[in-house]
Amino acid sequence: MESMSNLRGRIPSVLLVALVLALSRLQSIGAVDILFWSQPNCLGQSVGCFGIPAGVCCSLPPTPWPSVQVRNSTACQLTRIFIGGGCSTVWGAFTGNVCASGARFTGGLWVPICRRRQLLADVSDDEQQACTDSSGCKNVMDPNALVYTSGEGNWVLIKDNALGLYEQLTNVPDSEKVAWLTAQGATYTSKTE
Numbered sequence: 689m690e691s692m693s694n695l696r697g698r699i700p701s702v703l704l705v706a707l708v709l710a711l712s713r714l715q716s717i718g719a720v721d722i723l724f725w726s727q728p729n730c731l732g733q734s735v736g737c738f739g740i741p742a743g744v745c746c747s748l749p750p751t752p753w754p755s756v757q758v759r760n761s762t763a764c765q766l767t768r769i770f771i772g773g774g775c776s777t778v779w780g781a782f783t784g785n786v787c788a789s790g791a792r793f794t795g796g797l798w799v800p801i802c803r804r805r806q807l808l809a810d811v812s813d814d815e816q817q818a819c820t821d822s823s824g825c826k827n828v829m830d831p832n833a834l835v836y837t838s839g840e841g842n843w844v845l846i847k848d849n850a851l852g853l854y855e856q857l858t859n860v861p862d863s864e865k866v867a868w869l870t871a872q873g874a875t876y877t878s879k880t881e
């Protein structure tokens with residue numbers, strides 16, 4: 689009898705541990721960042737989509753973006769990188785974090801590929817295949833982030849009009865870029881963090 693009352697007292701603790709584990713798994717399938725850089729090897733300044741959900745195309749106009757970076761991605765997230773305007777022609781596909789150079793990139797999207805995580809992400813097969821060409825792309829996200837590399841870190845500006853801000857930043861002299869970004873509300877993140 690006494691052991692049964694001990695078990696009843698521990699049930700809430702066991703349920704709490706199970707809930708914490710379930711929530712940590714859900715968080716691990718979260719959104720990724722896709723950034724398009726002005727120089728090869730993911731250097732210079734970039735514009736892209738922070739926190740892009742699964743199956744959504746981060747689309748940019750077909751201008752010379754010589755490198756693309758995928759951040760906050762896991763082995764269970766397949767990212768497709770595109771050329772030719774938006775998410776129209778697949779250039780390559782990767783899992784995990786990556787920096788790719790060697791083309792004029794115009795779009796990117798990710799989909800969950802691990803079965804358990806795919807179920808948790810609640811993304812249907814139809815949604816995952818929705819962006820195989822520009823005419824079939826149902827979900828498109830305009831860039832919402834601007835990143836400028838300075839010293840040992842990055843200045844990050846999250847705004848809905850990131851592409852327009854990127855164009856403004858390209859006209860700012862290098863010596864004044866940090867001041868301009870600060871005035872726009874950018875935050876600095878060290879590369880060692």
